[in-house]
Amino acid sequence: MKPKATKPAVRDDLRALEGYHSPQLDVEVRLNTNEAPVGPPPEFAEAVAAELAGVAWHRYPDRSAHALRQDIAALHGTAPERIFVANGSNEVLQTLCLAYAGAGRVVATFEPTYAMYGQIARSTQCAVAEGERSADGSVSLGELERVVERYRPSIVFLCSPNNPTGTPERAEVLERALEIAPSLVVVDEAYGQFADWSAIDMCDDAGGPANLVITRTFSKTWAMAGARLGYAVVPAGMVAEFDKVVLPYHLDAVKQVAGRVALRFAAQMEQRVAAIVSERLRIEQSLSGRGLDVWPSQANFVLFRTTPCGRTGDEVWQALVERSVLVRNCSSWPRLADCLRVTIGTPQDNDRFLDALSDALPDALPDALPDSVMDAPSASIS
Numbered sequence: 001m002k003p004k005a006t007k008p009a010v011r012d013d014l015r016a017l018e019g020y021h022s023p024q025l026d027v028e029v030r031l032n033t034n035e036a037p038v039g040p041p042p043e044f045a046e047a048v049a050a051e052l053a054g055v056a057w058h059r060y061p062d063r064s065a066h067a068l069r070q071d072i073a074a075l076h077g078t079a080p081e082r083i084f085v086a087n088g089s090n091e092v093l094q095t096l097c098l099a100y101a102g103a104g105r106v107v108a109t110f111e112p113t114y115a116m117y118g119q120i121a122r123s124t125q126c127a128v129a130e131g132e133r134s135a136d137g138s139v140s141l142g143e144l145e146r147v148v149e150r151y152r153p154s155i156v157f158l159c160s161p162n163n164p165t166g167t168p169e170r171a172e173v174l175e176r177a178l179e180i181a182p183s184l185v186v187v188d189e190a191y192g193q194f195a196d197w198s199a200i201d202m203c204d205d206a207g208g209p210a211n212l213v214i215t216r217t218f219s220k221t222w223a224m225a226g227a228r229l230g231y232a233v234v235p236a237g238m239v240a241e242f243d244k245v246v247l248p249y250h251l252d253a254v255k256q257v258a259g260r261v262a263l264r265f266a267a268q269m270e271q272r273v274a275a276i277v278s279e280r281l282r283i284e285q286s287l288s289g290r291g292l293d294v295w296p297s298q299a300n301f302v303l304f305r306t307t308p309c310g311r312t313g314d315e316v317w318q319a320l321v322e323r324s325v326l327v328r329n330c331s332s333w334p335r336l337a338d339c340l341r342v343t344i345g346t347p348q349d350n351d352r353f354l355d356a357l358s359d360a361l362p363d364a365l366p367d368a369l370p371d372s373v374m375d376a377p378s379a380s381i382s
Helices: 042-052 066-076 088-100 115-123 141-151 171-180 238-242 253-289 313-322 347-360
Strands: 029-031 083-086 106-111 127-132 155-159 184-188 212-217 230-233 301-305 325-329 339-343
Touching: 029 347, 042 253, 066 083, 066 230, 066 253, 083 088, 083 238, 088 115, 088 155, 088 184, 088 212, 088 230, 088 238, 106 115, 106 141, 115 127, 115 155, 127 141, 141 155, 141 171, 155 171, 171 184, 253 301, 253 347, 313 325, 313 339, 313 347, 325 347
Parallel strands: 029 325, 106 127, 106 155, 155 184, 184 212
Antiparallel strands: 083 230, 212 230, 301 339, 325 339
């Protein structure tokens, strides 16, 4: 007699969770996932291929990724012992939750913000305390103090610039968080190179705040989303604690090579960032000129609300898709009713988006940009 098959039951605390998803539709212009508009220069691929020719594929990769950590440390003027590398900054966040939070502990977020903070925290059995951001997307000192005092979180997550609003964290908020947080303050700088200031400025060879962790990714400014490579600048001694929870040989040889090669092209990266920032200004002013509510951004995307023009976010999103332009629909997210987020693309992609938006909002105010912006030559994104 065959035994009766029983469907395995997922963990009780995971039953109500959903996975993190971004729509992947077949469109001509994809501006929904904050990727770089173009890839690294051709010389990058050639250099990676040359380096990979020397990889001993039958051997495990360097478990500590020492050479890559050394190069990243040099970029930031700190010590390799204070660099942790992983499969995207999401794995860095997961490792932090496993090592410093977990069951019986609390992490704090300030909403709306990057959804993966709460997702990763809950999947690692942390409780999540959700503070509120101000209308402009910033965290107020009062709200920071309220959340920390009430919940005593093991990790405080601050996103700077914040996703999806593009708002940079104010230095005084970070300084206050470092003063009052009972344990770690994690500043996610996935978009940090687009912003006016960085928490990395607080770190140097001599050290820095003993409870400050800054995460970065190669996905955005380095144009390497396909590689899934991220890292963190951490206090001395923390990497050894990560070794207790991270999988052995978790960072493969290809990622280690690609990361090291990418750092040779820092000048091209900075040019690409400058071009994206220039296009971001053009998009922001165009959206404002159409009568939409726009959050000033210091990232590679812009968040805007459609209702001032009489159409819901869902309606505008669908109208854009029908014109083969995909942006991120944030309308169903808490606190972001009728909001859409557009990634800054190439000048040509951005023109397609603005043209499609004009069709989607026929009754909007005419687009009236200042001459100083309209007359400026388009920056080259390459």
